[in-house]
Amino acid sequence: MLKFDHVSKRYPETGDVLTEVSFEMRRGEMAFLTGHSGAGKSTLLKLIAMMELANRGQVFLDGQNLNRLSPRKIPFMRRKLGLIFQDYKLLVDKTVFDNVALPLMVAGYGRHDIAKRVRAALDKVGLLGKEKKYPLALSGGEQQRVGIARAVVNKPQMILADEPTGNLDPELSQEVMHLFEQFQQVGVTVLIASHDLFLIKKMGYRILKLDHGRLVNG
Amino acid sequence: MTKAQVKNNIGFKDKLHAYLFSHLHAFFSSLGRLVASPVSSIMTVIVLAVAIALAASFYMVVANAKQLTGSIEASNQLSVFLKASVNEQQGREFFRELQQHSNIQSLSYISKQQALQEFKAQSGFGAVLEILSDNPLPIVIQALPKDSLKDNFEIKALATEIGNHPQVDVVQLDMDWLRRLQAIMQMLGRGVMLINALLAIAVIFITGNTIRLELQNRKDEVLIAKLVGATHAFVQRPFIYTGFWIGLAAGLCAWLILLVLLWTMQGPVEQLSLLYHSQFDLLFPNLLETLTIIFSSSLLGVLGAWSVLLHQLNLIKPQ
Numbered sequence: 001m002l003k004f005d006h007v008s009k010r011y012p013e014t015g016d017v018l019t020e021v022s023f024e025m026r027r028g029e030m031a032f033l034t035g036h037s038g039a040g041k042s043t044l045l046k047l048i049a050m051m052e053l054a055n056r057g058q059v060f061l062d063g064q065n066l067n068r069l070s071p072r073k074i075p076f077m078r079r080k081l082g083l084i085f086q087d088y089k090l091l092v093d094k095t096v097f098d099n100v101a102l103p104l105m106v107a108g109y110g111r112h113d114i115a116k117r118v119r120a121a122l123d124k125v126g127l128l129g130k131e132k133k134y135p136l137a138l139s140g141g142e143q144q145r146v147g148i149a150r151a152v153v154n155k156p157q158m159i160l161a162d163e164p165t166g167n168l169d170p171e172l173s174q175e176v177m178h179l180f181e182q183f184q185q186v187g188v189t190v191l192i193a194s195h196d197l198f199l200i201k202k203m204g205y206r207i208l209k210l211d212h213g214r215l216v217n218g
Numbered sequence: 219m220t221k222a223q224v225k226n227n228i229g230f231k232d233k234l235h236a237y238l239f240s241h242l243h244a245f246f247s248s249l250g251r252l253v254a255s256p257v258s259s260i261m262t263v264i265v266l267a268v269a270i271a272l273a274a275s276f277y278m279v280v281a282n283a284k285q286l287t288g289s290i291e292a293s294n295q296l297s298v299f300l301k302a303s304v305n306e307q308q309g310r311e312f313f314r315e316l317q318q319h320s321n322i323q324s325l326s327y328i329s330k331q332q333a334l335q336e337f338k339a340q341s342g343f344g345a346v347l348e349i350l351s352d353n354p355l356p357i358v359i360q361a362l363p364k365d366s367l368k369d370n371f372e373i374k375a376l377a378t379e380i381g382n383h384p385q386v387d388v389v390q391l392d393m394d395w396l397r398r399l400q401a402i403m404q405m406l407g408r409g410v411m412l413i414n415a416l417l418a419i420a421v422i423f424i425t426g427n428t429i430r431l432e433l434q435n436r437k438d439e440v441l442i443a444k445l446v447g448a449t450h451a452f453v454q455r456p457f458i459y460t461g462f463w464i465g466l467a468a469g470l471c472a473w474l475i476l477l478v479l480l481w482t483m484q485g486p487v488e489q490l491s492l493l494y495h496s497q498f499d500l501l502f503p504n505l506l507e508t509l510t511i512i513f514s515s516s517l518l519g520v521l522g523a524w525s526v527l528l529h530q531l532n533l534i535k536p537q
Contacts, residue, residue, distance in 0.1 A: 049445065102446055109236055110236040
């Protein structure tokens with residue numbers, strides 16, 4: 001599903017952020033990406049989400065070399081991904097329903113289909129009945145679950161989560177992680193960047209550890 | 219096959235419906251946004267409306283002037299004034315003689331009596347004329363040269379030829395004056411066209427700037443839409459419609475402004491025309507012209523939005 005082949009990323013301001021990173025993830029695999037802050041976790045995820053391009057090496061997603069993808073095809077490739085952010089990135093002037101519906105609108109689903117799928121996704125994260133609320137009226141944990149519902153509503157092949165539990169208490173974190181496990185169990189590839197080592201170790205999945213831009217185990 | 223890998227099969231008909239829905243959504247949500255921030259919307263629309271009303275008024279000035287010169291064009295003929303000594307019988311004879319002339323298309327005969335009545339009706343000097351025992355007005359024959367005589371020189375030659383006839387007092391020819399007027403009209407028309415082109419450019423830039431600000435305000439939304447796989451077409455759709463709505467509203471306002479301007483001018487113009495003893499009706503924009511104002515205004519709005527989106531969307535990273 002995902003393959004990094006000697007990938008390096010350098011920013012003009014900060015120098016090398018990733019150096020010679022190589023690893024593969026099978027379809028339906030779940031893994032954690034960890035490391036100190038500034039180790040390159042977010043950058044690695046950005047490369048997969050096509051928010052950045054590698055300077056050297058190749059990133060393959062679903063068999064496609066992302067370096068060679070034409071800008072026209074990027075939107076369609078992104079629809080295979082579900083992105084989850086630490087700061088949720090919800091639109092505060094839109095209802096929960098509209099936030100979750102966005103990927104479906106973008107992908108060209110009909111109105112009835114959208115309503116059906118949005119409710120299913122909200123049901124999955126336990127927020128059914130809050131469709132008409134605005135994000136700021138929800139707690140942090142609820143907002144994160146809206147973000148998760150939005151990420152999975154279009155049934156992506158892979159979920160990328162950047163510190164999804166960064167702003168949540170341990171109990172909520174556990175719940176969110178459990179959600180990810182459920183998606184993995186139905187065949188979705190899941191990659192979660194997190195520095196919550198205690199929680200990660202307890203769950204017992206594969207751990208990719210970055211140290212100053214280098215992959216030290218994985 | 220696992221659940222996640224099940225392809226999202228969407229039929230063509232559903233896709234079409236969804237596409238139309240997406241357009242409708244963008245269409246009305248963009249209108250909703252404009253209504254939600256009325257002050258800035260109204261300010262933009264008024265600036266645009268003034269520019270468009272200005273362009274439309276220039277056009278109406280030319281259209282009205284054309285109407286005026288058009289009616290003069292119809293009198294593009296020779297007025298042959300016969301000598302006062304010529305009586306009705308001689309006049310008729312001369313009229314028949316001119317009818318045989320190969321370079322004359324049509325003729326009309328105005329007898330002394332007719333001329334007097336016309337003068338009484340139009341000048342308001344009827345009472346004064348009552349005092350006169352004799353009718354002082356001459357017989358007039360109006361001659362319209364054939365179309366083949368487009369050349370100024372040929373028409374002048376015809377005038378001279380008729381003028382040489384012993385019964386003719388004077389032949390009046392307004393050709394030169396008419397030509398000058400036409401040249402002025404042409405120049406005026408060209409000038410208005412250029413000014414209107416400049417105004418159109420201004421409208422495009424004003425709309426473009428409004429859309430650019432709107433894009434800045436909604437940067438997050440654009441970014442998130444891109445991250446969940448929105449194409450450029452999807453992202454720019456609501457902004458294009460915003461341009462359309464602004465243009466449409468500006469077009470309607472401009473039309474209203476134009477009507478108010480014309481209504482305000484109507485009184486003085488009629489008064490002036492009355493002083494010249496003529497019946498001049500101020501032209502108002504007809505249906506086609508009204509639609510043209512509204513349509514071109516909307517089109518300029520769309521163009522303004524589109525020109526800005528073309529490069530501004532790429533500035534919002536990621537691609």
